[in-house]
Amino acid sequence: MYRYDSYDQAIVDARVEEFRDQTQRRLTGALTEDQFKPLRLMNGLYLQLHAYMLRVAIPYGTLSGKQMRKLGEIAGKYDKGYGHFTTRQNLQYNWIKLADAPDILAELATVEMHAIQTSGNCIRNISSDQYAGVSADEVADPRPWAELLRQWSSFHPEFTYLPRKFKIAVIASDDDRAAMRLHDIGLKLVERDGVVGAEVYAGGGMGRTPMVAPLIRDFIAEDEIISYLEACLRVYNRYGRRDNKYKARIKILVHEIGVEEYKRQVEEEFAHMRELGLNPPVEELARIRAFFAAPAYESGLSDDIDRSNPAFALWVDRQVAAHKAPGYAIVNISLKPIDGIPGDASAEQIGLVADLAEAYSFDELRVTHAQNLVLPHVKKADLYAVWQKLVAAGLAEANLDLITDIIACPGLDYCALANARSIPLAQKIAARFAAAERQAEIGELKLKISGCINACGHHHAGHIGILGVDRRGVENFQLLLGGSGAEDASLGQITGPGFSEDGVVDAIEKVTDIYLAERESGERFLDTYRRIGMKPFKEAIYG
Amino acid sequence: MVEFLSFRDGESTQEPAVTVESFTGQSNATAVRIEPGEDARELLPHLDRISLIEVNFPGFGDGRGYSAARIVREAGYTGELRAVGDVLVDQIVAMRRCGFDSFHPAKALDDAAVERALNRYDDVYQKAIDGRSPIWAKRHPETQNG
Numbered sequence: 001m002y003r004y005d006s007y008d009q010a011i012v013d014a015r016v017e018e019f020r021d022q023t024q025r026r027l028t029g030a031l032t033e034d035q036f037k038p039l040r041l042m043n044g045l046y047l048q049l050h051a052y053m054l055r056v057a058i059p060y061g062t063l064s065g066k067q068m069r070k071l072g073e074i075a076g077k078y079d080k081g082y083g084h085f086t087t088r089q090n091l092q093y094n095w096i097k098l099a100d101a102p103d104i105l106a107e108l109a110t111v112e113m114h115a116i117q118t119s120g121n122c123i124r125n126i127s128s129d130q131y132a133g134v135s136a137d138e139v140a141d142p143r144p145w146a147e148l149l150r151q152w153s154s155f156h157p158e159f160t161y162l163p164r165k166f167k168i169a170v171i172a173s174d175d176d177r178a179a180m181r182l183h184d185i186g187l188k189l190v191e192r193d194g195v196v197g198a199e200v201y202a203g204g205g206m207g208r209t210p211m212v213a214p215l216i217r218d219f220i221a222e223d224e225i226i227s228y229l230e231a232c233l234r235v236y237n238r239y240g241r242r243d244n245k246y247k248a249r250i251k252i253l254v255h256e257i258g259v260e261e262y263k264r265q266v267e268e269e270f271a272h273m274r275e276l277g278l279n280p281p282v283e284e285l286a287r288i289r290a291f292f293a294a295p296a297y298e299s300g301l302s303d304d305i306d307r308s309n310p311a312f313a314l315w316v317d318r319q320v321a322a323h324k325a326p327g328y329a330i331v332n333i334s335l336k337p338i339d340g341i342p343g344d345a346s347a348e349q350i351g352l353v354a355d356l357a358e359a360y361s362f363d364e365l366r367v368t369h370a371q372n373l374v375l376p377h378v379k380k381a382d383l384y385a386v387w388q389k390l391v392a393a394g395l396a397e398a399n400l401d402l403i404t405d406i407i408a409c410p411g412l413d414y415c416a417l418a419n420a421r422s423i424p425l426a427q428k429i430a431a432r433f434a435a436a437e438r439q440a441e442i443g444e445l446k447l448k449i450s451g452c453i454n455a456c457g458h459h460h461a462g463h464i465g466i467l468g469v470d471r472r473g474v475e476n477f478q479l480l481l482g483g484s485g486a487e488d489a490s491l492g493q494i495t496g497p498g499f500s501e502d503g504v505v506d507a508i509e510k511v512t513d514i515y516l517a518e519r520e521s522g523e524r525f526l527d528t529y530r531r532i533g534m535k536p537f538k539e540a541i542y543g
Numbered sequence: 544m545v546e547f548l549s550f551r552d553g554e555s556t557q558e559p560a561v562t563v564e565s566f567t568g569q570s571n572a573t574a575v576r577i578e579p580g581e582d583a584r585e586l587l588p589h590l591d592r593i594s595l596i597e598v599n600f601p602g603f604g605d606g607r608g609y610s611a612a613r614i615v616r617e618a619g620y621t622g623e624l625r626a627v628g629d630v631l632v633d634q635i636v637a638m639r640r641c642g643f644d645s646f647h648p649a650k651a652l653d654d655a656a657v658e659r660a661l662n663r664y665d666d667v668y669q670k671a672i673d674g675r676s677p678i679w680a681k682r683h684p685e686t687q688n689g
Contacts, residue, residue, distance in 0.1 A: 005682070007681070007682070008678075010664075010665060011664060011666065011668075014663050014664050014665075017663075018663055021659070038603070038633075039633060121604065121606075151668045151678070151679075152668060152669055154668050155637070155664070155668065156668075156669055157609065157636075157637040157638075157640035157641050157667075157669065157671050158609045158610055158613055158637075158641055159609075160606065160609075161603070161604055161605065161606025161609065161634075162606060234610050237606060237607060237609070237610050238607055238610050242607075272617070276670070278670050280677075280679035280683075281679070281683050281686035283683045283686055284682060284683060287682065
C-alpha cells in the first residue's frame with residue numbers, strides 16, 4: 001500500500017488547518033453560508049436534509065486496517081455509530097456537526113486520509129478495480145497509476161473550477177469491475193511491445209444523460225499520461241458547457257462536438273503540452289509502484305477447503321474469488337444484509353473488518369463500487385475462521401452479484417436532491433427475494449436504485465435499474481432493463497409507465513419470472529434480455 | 544483590506560483594457576481583456592506588443608480564465624497578467640500558479656487572509672507555469688525533468 005512521505009503528509013496537514021480556519025470564520029459569522037459553501041464543498045462537506053454529510057476519500061478503494069479502524073472510531077465518536085460506503089469507493093458520515101468537521105479531518109490525517117476533492121467541480125477521487133493486484137488477468141496493478149493521478153489532481157491549479165465534477169477510473173483487466181466506461185475519463189492499462197500504457201476512454205457517465213465512453217486513444221505511455229490528461233482536461237475546461245449544470249459534464253461536450261472533433265482538439269493540445277515538461281519522470285511511478293509490491297505470500301499452501309459445513313460452503317461459492325497466488329483467495333464481504341441499508345456498516349463492524357484485515361489479509365482491504373468490502377489476500381486455510389467472525393458480526397450474507405446485492409443511493413431519507421426514497425425500496429425487494437435458493441436460482445442479477453435523475457445509484461447500469469421520480473407529489477418508480485457497468489457496458493431501457501413502491505417490487509418479480517421461463521442454458525438475466533428483447537418483459541408487466 | 548495586489552516589479556499598467564475583438568482589429572492598444580468563452584490563442588500573434596492582459600472572472604466558479612492565463616504564459620508572454628472580477632482569497636494561490644501576477648478583485652481582500660493563503664502550502668504536486676519545483680521533482684532531483 002502507498003505510504004505518505006513528508007510532502008504528502010504536510011499537504012494533508014495544511015489542508016486540515018486551512019479548513020479549521022475557514023470553519024472558524026463560518027462559526028463566528030465572518031463568512032456567510034454562501035461564501036462558505038464552495039470552501040466546504042472542496043472538502044467533501046455537504047449540507048443535507050437533516051445534518052452535514054462528510055465524504056471521506058478512500059483513494060482507489062484501498063485501505064489498511066489502521067485506516068479502517070479510524071473510520072470506525074470516527075463513526076462511533078462523531079456520527080450515530082455507522083458509516084456508509086459509496087459507489088465511488090468512498091465513505092460518508094451522514095450525521096456530522098459542522099464544529100466537529102475540522103477535528104474529524106485532523107483524525108483522518110493521522111492515518112494518511114483526507115476528504116480533499118470529494119465534492120466540487122474538480123477532479124474527484126480516482127476509482128479502480130477492487131481486485132487490483134490480486135486478479136490473475138491484469139496487465140499491471142492499476143493502483144500506482146491511480147496514486148500518480150491522485151497526486152497530480154490534488155489542488156490542480158488549472159482544473160479546480162471545471163464546468164462540472166470529473167471522475168476518473170483506472171483498470172487493468174478485461175473484466176471491468178469499476179464501471180470504467182461510465183466515467184468522465186476511463187483508463188485501461190494495456191501492454192504494447194512490452195511497454196505498459198493506457199487506452200483512454202472519454203465522455204462516459206450516468207446522470208440525466210447516460211453515455212458509455214468512446215475510445216479516444218488506443219495507447220498513451222506512462223511517461224506521457226499526465227500531459228495527455230492535461231490536454232483532455234484543458235479542452236473540457238475551455239469548451240465544456242457552463243450555461244446549464246445538467247449539460248456541463250464532459251460527456252455532453254464529446255457528444256455535441258463529436259468524438260472525432262474532441263479527439264482532434266485533444267491531440268492538438270497534447271502536441272503542445274507534451275513539450276512543457278509536465279510529466280513526472282518514470283522514476284516517480286516506479287517509486288509509487290514499489291509500495292504496491294505483492295506481500296510475502298507463503299508458498300506450498302494447500303488449495304483445499306473443508307466444505308463440510310453447508311452454510312460455509314454456500315458462502316465460499318458466492319463470496320470468494322480466485323486469487324493469483326496459490327493457496328490464497330479473495331474474500332468479498334457483503335454489506336447487503338436482507339434487512340439492512342445497502343453500503344452501511346456499524347462502527348463495530350468497521351472495527352471488526354479492520355481486525356480481520358490485519359490478522360488475515362496482510363493488513364489490506366478494499367471498498368467496491370457495488371458498496372461491498374474485500375479482504376484481498378486470505379489464506380484458503382483461514383477462510384473458515386474468517387467466515388465465523390463475519391457470521392458473528394452479521395457480515396456473512398452470501399449474495400454477491402445476486403438480486404439482493406443492491407446498489408442504492410441514500411435517497412430521500414438523507415439527500416437534499418432526491419425525489420424518492422431508495423433505502424426502503426431496496427429493503428422491500430431484498431425481503432421479497434430473501435430465500436437463498438431463489439436468489440441462487442435467478443443467479444447473477446445486478447439491481448441498482450437511484451432516488452433521483454442524478455443516478456448516484458447507477459440505475460442506468462443495472463441489469464435491472466430503478467429510478468425514483470416525483471409525480472405530482474407522489475413517489476413513483478420507473479423500471480429499466482438491460483444496463484451493464486461491466487466490460488459489456490450498456491444503458492438500460494425504460495419499460496414504460498412507472499409504479500408505486502409495492503408495484504415496482506411486483507413488476508421485478510414478473511421480470512424475473514419471464515427470465516426463468518425463457519432462459520437458455522448458461523444465460524444470465526442480462527444475456528436472456530439481450531437475446532429476447534424488451535417485449536416479453538413488457539407484456540408480462542403491463543399485459 | 545487590499546483593492547489591488549501586484550507581484551510584479553515596478554508600476555502596473557494603467558491603460559484601460561479593450562476587448563479581444565477590438566484589440567485584434569486595431570493596432571495601437573497595448574492592454575486587452577479576455578472574457579470567459581473568448582479564445583486566448585487569438586492574442587498569441589500579438590503578444591510582443593501587449594503590456595497588460597486582464598482575465599475577467601464574472602463568477603469565481605467559472606474556471607476558463609485559468610486556462611486562458613496558462614495559454615498566454617506557455618506562449619511566452621511576460622507582461623502583466625491580471626485577474627479581475629470575482630477573485631476570492633481562496634483562489635489567489637491557484638491563479639498565481641497559472642501565471643497571474645496581479646489581481647484587481649471586485650471586492651477588496653483581507654491582507655492577513657491573503658498572507659495566510661500564500662504561505663499555507665509549502666509544496667505543490669504539479670508542474671505549472673510559475674516555476675515552482677513540484678514534489679515529484681524534489682523526490683527525484685537527479686532526473687532530467689527535476
